[in-house]
Amino acid sequence: MNTIVRKQMSIHPDVMDLLNNQIAMEMKASASYLAMASWCDQRELLNSKALFYKQAEEEREHAMKIFEFINDNGGAAISPNVTNVNNDFESLISIYETALEQEISVTQSIFKIFKAARNADDFITEVFLQWFISEQAEEEDTFRSILDIFGLMEGMPLKMIDERIPTE
Numbered sequence: 001m002n003t004i005v006r007k008q009m010s011i012h013p014d015v016m017d018l019l020n021n022q023i024a025m026e027m028k029a030s031a032s033y034l035a036m037a038s039w040c041d042q043r044e045l046l047n048s049k050a051l052f053y054k055q056a057e058e059e060r061e062h063a064m065k066i067f068e069f070i071n072d073n074g075g076a077a078i079s080p081n082v083t084n085v086n087n088d089f090e091s092l093i094s095i096y097e098t099a100l101e102q103e104i105s106v107t108q109s110i111f112k113i114f115k116a117a118r119n120a121d122d123f124i125t126e127v128f129l130q131w132f133i134s135e136q137a138e139e140e141d142t143f144r145s146i147l148d149i150f151g152l153m154e155g156m157p158l159k160m161i162d163e164r165i166p167t168e
Helices: 013-042 046-072 092-119 123-152 158-163
Strands: none
Touching: 013 046, 013 092, 046 092, 046 123, 046 158, 092 123, 092 158
């Protein structure tokens, strides 16, 4: 009789649940950035469109890193159901404000998982999450810097503001 034995789980079960929730959060962020990219694309805001398409892909990559990490460490990653994605925005600045709020929420969620991993002596997850903490600091800084551009260029046409948005 041939039996396949699943390797023993290296991550704490409670931490795994939080990581699965994080996968869903990252995938929702990806879908949200796609909606933002579409809004910008419809208005010929090319730099913003490019930035949000790139962000959508990055968030998906983050979800995949977590997904693979869970499975590679003996857990069971769950493919999320993404619903309630907003596709209607008031303005370009409101999109960037929403993006920053979204990134802050993701950061807080990662901190919560990091603390749970530390409290559970789940050192593998704690080390794994350090990359995400650095990444989130960069993401928040990017959107804060872009919002500063709006403040500096108040009253200017959207196209001129969009041209100042970094795409890299």
